[in-house]
Amino acid sequence: MLINGLPLPGDLLALMEAGRWKAPMDCSGVNRLFPENGGLFLYSIELMESETRTLFDPQLRCSAWHGVPDPDNPPGNIEPRLAVFVADLGHGFDQPIALDYRVSRDQPRVITLRWGNRGEQNRWVVLAPDIRAFAELVGL
Numbered sequence: 001m002l003i004n005g006l007p008l009p010g011d012l013l014a015l016m017e018a019g020r021w022k023a024p025m026d027c028s029g030v031n032r033l034f035p036e037n038g039g040l041f042l043y044s045i046e047l048m049e050s051e052t053r054t055l056f057d058p059q060l061r062c063s064a065w066h067g068v069p070d071p072d073n074p075p076g077n078i079e080p081r082l083a084v085f086v087a088d089l090g091h092g093f094d095q096p097i098a099l100d101y102r103v104s105r106d107q108p109r110v111i112t113l114r115w116g117n118r119g120e121q122n123r124w125v126v127l128a129p130d131i132r133a134f135a136e137l138v139g140l
Helices: 010-017 028-033 045-056 131-138
Strands: 083-088 096-100 109-114 123-128
Touching (some): 028 131, 096 123, 109 131
Antiparallel strands (some): 083 096
């Protein structure tokens, strides 16, 4: 399965096939990882495709959604051609979660957008080294 020309990790496909790619009943892992959230909303394949397309929207090209490179806390930014949106934190949070294929096409890391405070730049930060570790963190 390809989205944005990138292969979805086998671990993600296995979670989907097993019916485990859904918000966990026990939210303690989600709440530890994201103290402020509107719930963990994990995307279907169709939603992954449509949300990832927003990265290529010309109106968003220079927007805060892309972040900026941050060598002190990489990656800082997102590379639209090497990313797939897979989840978010629910309505009103505007905090997408993406697979970042810059490090590995087979085991992309999981990143999320952190909004800056009062004029600070927004940053993409690493949540987990791969989808398996992310699933364990949130309790899937």
